[in-house]
Amino acid sequence: MSLYYRPTIAEISLDALGHNIAAFRRHMPTGTLLMASVKANAYGHGAAGIAREALACGVDYLGVAFLDEALQLRRKGIRGPILVLGYVPPEGLEIAREQEITIALFREDILAAIAMLPASAQRLKVHIKLDTGMGRLGLLPEQDWRGFIRRVLATSGVEVEGVFTHFARADERDKSYTRLQHDRFVEAAEYARAQGVPIIHSGNSATGIDTPDWAGGMLRLGISMYGLYPSGEVEGSSLALQPVLRLKTQTVMVKSAPPDWGISYGTRYVTSGREWIGTLPIGYADGYSRMLTGKAEALLRGQRVPILGTICMDQCMIAIPGDVAEPGEEVVLIGRQGDETISAEEIADHLGTINYEVTCMLADRVPRVYVKDGQHVADNRLLG
Ligand SMILES: Cc1ncc(COP(=O)(O)O)c(C=O)c1O
Incomplete structure (x- = not known):
């Protein structure tokens, strides 16, 4: 039995956490x-x-x-x-x-x-x-x-x-x-x-x-x-910190929408030609703020893609490049995928806030999955 059935998770790297703690141990006076x-x-x-x-x-x-x-x-x-x-x-x-x-x-x-x-x-x-x-x-x-x-x-x-x-x-x-x-x-x-x-x-x-x-x-x-760094003004390069959190999900529906097709509440986005649209099971109730509407991007196949239309309570939509798509592809909303990264700072800039608030906003219903040496070692559903 799985403890959660939604592909949206916050993946927490315990390796990165250990690296950051060790970096501060070295950096601080003995x-x-x-x-x-x-x-x-x-x-x-x-x-x-x-x-x-x-x-x-x-x-x-x-x-x-x-x-x-x-x-x-x-x-x-x-x-x-x-x-x-x-x-x-x-x-x-x-x-x-x-x-x-x-x-x-x-x-x-x-x-x-x-x-x-x-x-x-x-x-x-x-x-x-x-x-x-x-x-x-x-x-x-x-x-x-x-x-x-x-x-x-x-x-x-x-x-x-x-x-x-x-x-x-x-x-x-x-x-x-x-x-x-x-x-x-x-x-x-x-x-x-x-x-x-x-x-x-x-x-x-x-x-x-x-x-x-x-x-x-x-x-x-x-x-x-x-x-994460407390601000852009600190001299952090010597510590080479590693972000611990990645927020990721998957496309759960993909469709080739016809021209002039409205996407999401208020149809703020309307397709211009035939366009592949992917639906993601994450929304503002997960802490992925509705105020990111029209601003945020996601990572798919290591490339940036825009979030299309209004971010809903539980879902949002992305543009999928190319001619064909199947559901189930990994989409990263915060963190690295391939050579691209969407940082917590980028999300914070869209929202007019600081990186602290971006990670604090993540709702309880998003499982935290702890990963070490590439292996899923625990999750907060098991930890209680
Ligand atoms: C009293 C106190 N000490 C330490 C910290 C840790 O600060 P930071 O997250 O900037 O390292 C905080 C966080 O706000 C705090 O309130």
Whole structure:
């Protein structure tokens, strides 16, 4: 029995994932820990499959956005250390402690709630979050960083494992703002280190690539673990990253449509002569946005072909070159086929967004199929 019957899949190369992790290991100062950011379903790549493989590749920590994402990984048997980078409400603190999930701490009231937890032999691990200029989570410098760190250290039942911050503009060529944030962080980082806090961290992919010395003791690696660059302004060539994801499908109906034949809703495309049209079982409900209508191309037989007409909820149509066609040919919507590539960046440009959003958009109903050495080794239907 197959676990899915649709030829549309996101093929996830575990070889590429391993290559990218190894590239960062070589690139970072010796001893730097690596956190694999697997939030948002591992940027659309399937959280459990990526988490498991990243840990097997020697990654030291996993990062998620919310406690629910961490618990889901635990339910799927992922045992490695997990840091929740975002907010954990008071009602989540006990289960976080029980499940050995580390939380980001940046509010006095949450510290007070931790102090009120029922006694336990286990301590709740926390990483204190400081806002050095991202303006999102974290305490401002005027909120007395040293005092807060001291109070957390003095709270029983808490283990202060880390102190961290996040850079807002690390992916820009001009590093002056990142330098400013880094300089603000240094003093607090030194204080925390002197108090015995072991992991002081401040870097994302862009930091790792361009200014590895500013990442601190652990690089929080997201987009570039998936083989994509945080922006066109980072100096990534030395890492030679490999994209991990290919979005592919097959033609499920091909027809030689007569002249003047309308294609898809609104008949935005009308054939001019007799034209071969292929129907693909993928649409906007899969995360292949309707806003790509009239813009996107696909790869068929290693060549670019246009998507014709409106992208529907579950399907869209392509032009098929030549005189004859049979259904069942492979079509790639993101990734390489032969010598041609459609990158996540190309799709992002059509949509006026960034590559991160393109892979994050891929819907749950698209099976993630994990491939290693050319072999299908797992899929997220099996991983649960
Ligand atoms: C706090 C934090 N650290 C690290 C990352 C990873 O960033 P990137 O995907 O740019 O490597 C993110 C992602 O947005 C984040 O929010």
